[in-house]
Amino acid sequence: MTRTLLVAGTASHVGKSTVAAGLCRHLADRGVAVAPFKAQNMSNNARVVVRPAGARDDGGEYGEIGVSQFVQSRAARVTPTTDVNPVLLKPRGDGESQLVVGGRAVEHVPAGAYYAEHWDRARDAAEASYRRLASEHDVVIAEGAGSIAEINLHDRDLANVETARFADAAVLLLVDIERGGAFASLYGTLELLPEDLRERVVGAAITKFRGDASLLDPGIEEIESRTGVPVLGVLPYDDPGLPEEDSVGLPGTGERGVYGADDGVPAERAVTVAVPRLPRISNATDLEALAAVPGVRVAYVPVEDAGDRDPLADADAVVLPGTKNAVDDLLALRAAGFDDALRRFDGPIVGVCGGYQLLGERILNASLEGTGDADAVDGIGLLPVETTFSGEKRLDRATVPIDGDASPLLEGTAGTASGYEIHAGRTRALEPVARPLGASSAARGRVLGTYLHGLFDERAVREAFVDAAYRHASRERPDDPAAPSDPASPYDRAAALVCEHLDLGALGEPFDP
Numbered sequence: 001m002t003r004t005l006l007v008a009g010t011a012s013h014v015g016k017s018t019v020a021a022g023l024c025r026h027l028a029d030r031g032v033a034v035a036p037f038k039a040q041n042m043s044n045n046a047r048v049v050v051r052p053a054g055a056r057d058d059g060g061e062y063g064e065i066g067v068s069q070f071v072q073s074r075a076a077r078v079t080p081t082t083d084v085n086p087v088l089l090k091p092r093g094d095g096e097s098q099l100v101v102g103g104r105a106v107e108h109v110p111a112g113a114y115y116a117e118h119w120d121r122a123r124d125a126a127e128a129s130y131r132r133l134a135s136e137h138d139v140v141i142a143e144g145a146g147s148i149a150e151i152n153l154h155d156r157d158l159a160n161v162e163t164a165r166f167a168d169a170a171v172l173l174l175v176d177i178e179r180g181g182a183f184a185s186l187y188g189t190l191e192l193l194p195e196d197l198r199e200r201v202v203g204a205a206i207t208k209f210r211g212d213a214s215l216l217d218p219g220i221e222e223i224e225s226r227t228g229v230p231v232l233g234v235l236p237y238d239d240p241g242l243p244e245e246d247s248v249g250l251p252g253t254g255e256r257g258v259y260g261a262d263d264g265v266p267a268e269r270a271v272t273v274a275v276p277r278l279p280r281i282s283n284a285t286d287l288e289a290l291a292a293v294p295g296v297r298v299a300y301v302p303v304e305d306a307g308d309r310d311p312l313a314d315a316d317a318v319v320l321p322g323t324k325n326a327v328d329d330l331l332a333l334r335a336a337g338f339d340d341a342l343r344r345f346d347g348p349i350v351g352v353c354g355g356y357q358l359l360g361e362r363i364l365n366a367s368l369e370g371t372g373d374a375d376a377v378d379g380i381g382l383l384p385v386e387t388t389f390s391g392e393k394r395l396d397r398a399t400v401p402i403d404g405d406a407s408p409l410l411e412g413t414a415g416t417a418s419g420y421e422i423h424a425g426r427t428r429a430l431e432p433v434a435r436p437l438g439a440s441s442a443a444r445g446r447v448l449g450t451y452l453h454g455l456f457d458e459r460a461v462r463e464a465f466v467d468a469a470y471r472h473a474s475r476e477r478p479d480d481p482a483a484p485s486d487p488a489s490p491y492d493r494a495a496a497l498v499c500e501h502l503d504l505g506a507l508g509e510p511f512d513p
Contacts, residue, residue: 002134004037004169005507006200008144008160010185014176015207015235017068019502020143021242022494023511024076027139029495032510035137036072037167039126040087040145040158042097043067044282044324045243048395048420049080051103052132062395063103064088064422067243067285068143075491076141086129087122087158089114092324093280094371101125105393115156126158127166134167139510142169149192164197171200172507173229178208178237183219190227203232203506210237233502240493243285259298260291269478271469272297274315276338278329278354279303283322283422286352289456290319293466295478303336312341317348317469320355322453326387326425327370327377330358339380347472348409349382349447350465353423356442356449360385361430369424382447387427396421400438400452402460407436407443413464419454427451437461 007020020036027034047070051063065085073080082103089097092108099106099118102125109118133140145159148171154161164171175186186204193201204223206216213234220231256277261267273290277300291298301311312318320342323329333339342349351359360379367373368389379386397420404413417437427449433442441450456462470477498504504511 002138002140003510004134004140004142004167005511006142006144006160006164006167006169006171008148008164008171008173010147010149010173010175010189012146014174016143016174017072018240018242018494019172019174019205019207019235019498020068020141021072021075021491022240022496022498023141024072025491025495026499026504026513027141027510028075028077030510030513032139033137034076034139034141035078035133036069036076036084036143037130037133037140037163038066038069038085038143038145038159039130039163040089040122041066041069041085042089042091042145044090044280044322045285046088046090046283046422047080048397048422049082049103051082060104060395062397064100064395065103071242072141072143075494083129083132086126090282090324091280093328098324102129103395119156119158123158123162126162130163130167140167142167147189148173148197149189151192154194161194161197164200169200170202170507171197172232173201173204174207175204176208177206177216178210182206183223186223187226190229201229203230203503205233205235205502206231207235208237209234230506232506235497235501238493238497240497241490242494243288256302257300259287259300260293260296263294265295265478269475270295270297271316271466271473271475272299272314273317273319273469274299274301274312275319275321276301276303276311276333278321278323279332280323280325280329281321282324283353283453286321286453286456287319289462290466293462296466296469303333303338310341310344311338312345315345315347316473317465318342318345318350320349320351320358322352323354323358325369325371326354326357327363327366327372329354330363330377330379331370331372333358333380342380343382347446348465348468350409351383351447351449352455353421353451353453356383356451357387357425357427359383359447359449360387360427362386363389363425365389383442383444383449384430384433385427385442385449386430387425389425393424394421394451398438398440398452400440403434403436404464406434407448408446409443409448409468410436410461410464411468413460415460417452417455417458417461419452419457421451422453423451
């Protein structure tokens with residue numbers, strides 16, 4: 001019989017994704033057939049995966065899931081399918097989300113309409129996906145969403161309450177101590193749980209602790225006495241390097257954040273890749289491979305009030321990321337004057353997916369994407385292309401040829417690049433353009449646009465782009481420092497985190513190391 005453990009939390013961003021990934025890798029290392037599962041996710045960071053045969057009611061081969069379940073599948077050493085995340089909500093602004101069920105987009109829905117009109121269908125799809133996973137695996141590691149104690153949602157909490165019930169899951173409850181109030185959060189959460197869920201809680205764990213864990217002993221003793229729930233461990237603040245699930249890990253829309261500055265390369269020898277912090281940014285994980293390159297600083301730049309300053313004054317290159325709503329983010333850039341800054345910038349610019357669409361001359365059928373009623377919206381105008389939106393959405397895994405002669409940003413590069421496409425809208429050239437990354441790309445001079453997500457994961461593409469940034473900065477690129485002494489993968493580091501700091505023996509077989 002399949003055993004299911006639900007990794008739940010007292011709040012969002014308490015470490016559920018990391019602990020779930022670590023448990024998946026730990027079990028996989030022990031030869032256990034394990035799969036991740038999250039019934040309902042809310043994220044604009046998605047991946048394209050295969051749809052299982054039992055879910056292909058419309059014949060589509062590919063679907064999309066949240067990035068965390070893609071990562072957890074890798075940790076579990078299984079091929080991800082849409083069953084690991086059967087319901088995905090992709091926020092697009094103004095209280096509305098795109099609803100994705102079984103990997104396929106259904107429609108754009110406000111929160112109220114989702115619960116009133118679509119929730120029963122979503123629950124049925126989630127339970128069917130879980131049953132397929134359970135029939136093929138010995139253990140399912142389910143990840144909850146937000147807080148398990150949202151009493152206003154207990155009759156429709158798919159990722160927590162419903163999953164625990166239809167999966168007959170044991171519950172491991174996580175509480176983040178970084179922001180304080182951990183013991184109160186843990187106690188209050190347990191008090192507010194439905195009685196049947198409260199009985200399923202086998203233990204709790206404190207996450208993101210800095211300092212001497214023994215200082216928590218009196219509080220742990222008291223909380224165990226009051227609740228009867230054992231605290232199975234205290235996890236230190238240690239980021240294993242897994243991709244972020246959503247934009248919570250990014251700076252806010254009005255804040256600047258810089259990543260990659262701890263690589264030991266002096267600031268005067270580094271280059272800065274500016275990323276406009278779009279209000280509806282999606283698939284920001286495309287930038288993580290760049291931030292890991294020694295000498296590269298990935299700076300998320302606020303778009304607000306860009307007209308009062310030059311937001312790209314310190315930039316050596318720019319990447320326009322994906323967006324869940326290209327039209328409204330284009331209008332936000334224009335209202336802030338950021339489009340003018342992009343046109344003034346004379347260094348390398350890459351637009352990925354929605355960022356590619358923004359770089360074009362215009363967007364047609366704009367009302368299908370944005371919240372207004374305009375049929376056409378002028379783009380930034382750095383590429384001679386136009387995008388037309390329709391009700392169709394492209395989901396595909398792709399391998400494209402690299403033509404290093406077609407763009408100075410890929411100079412000297414050849415071979416192929418692999419990734420995935422996930423977008424609405426079709427983009428066509430208005431005049432002959434170079435195609436450095438196949439038919440779904442366009443380039444002119446220092447500007448390149450592509451629909452290929454994950455392009456910077458390809459070493460050849462990444463290295464060529466960084467070289468272009470250094471050439472523009474008239475700076476000599478530093479040699480890579482010596483290889484780190486700990487070459488463990490993020491999955492292995494996540495497994496080590498849970499194995500070293502959680503009492504897995506208390507979870508019984510097959511968790512007990």
